Amino acid sequence: MCYENGWGTAADLQQAAELYSKAANDGHIAATHSLGYFYEHGLGGLMANKSFAEELYKMAADLGDISAQLDLERLQAFEAIASDK
Numbered sequence: 622m623c624y625e626n627g628w629g630t631a632a633d634l635q636q637a638a639e640l641y642s643k644a645a646n647d648g649h650i651a652a653t654h655s656l657g658y659f660y661e662h663g664l665g666g667l668m669a670n671k672s673f674a675e676e677l678y679k680m681a682a683d684l685g686d687i688s689a690q691l692d693l694e695r696l697q698a699f700e701a702i703a704s705d706k
Contacts, residue, residue: 622637622655624637634659634664634665634666637655637664638666640652641655641656645677650684650685651686653677653680653681653684654677656677657673658674660674660677661674661692675700678696
């Protein structure tokens with residue numbers, strides 16, 4: 622979060638993405654959610670990938686992250702609206 626927000630260091634989204642990825646691989650719930658956000662929006666040098674973002678949100682939500690559940694529902698709602706057009 623420090624690299625993402627520039628807290629105590631220069632903001633560096635690429636470094637934040639790397640650290641979120643490592644922490645998510647180790648099972649850190651909040652990092653999994655944050656990594657989903659980075660994939661959803663193509664931040665930190667990551668290619669935008671909404672389906673992978675959805676998977677990450679679901680993983681974090683299944684482990685109890687309420688914010689991830691809300692982001693998952695928001696992403697799914699936007700997908701449903703887009704598929705109706």
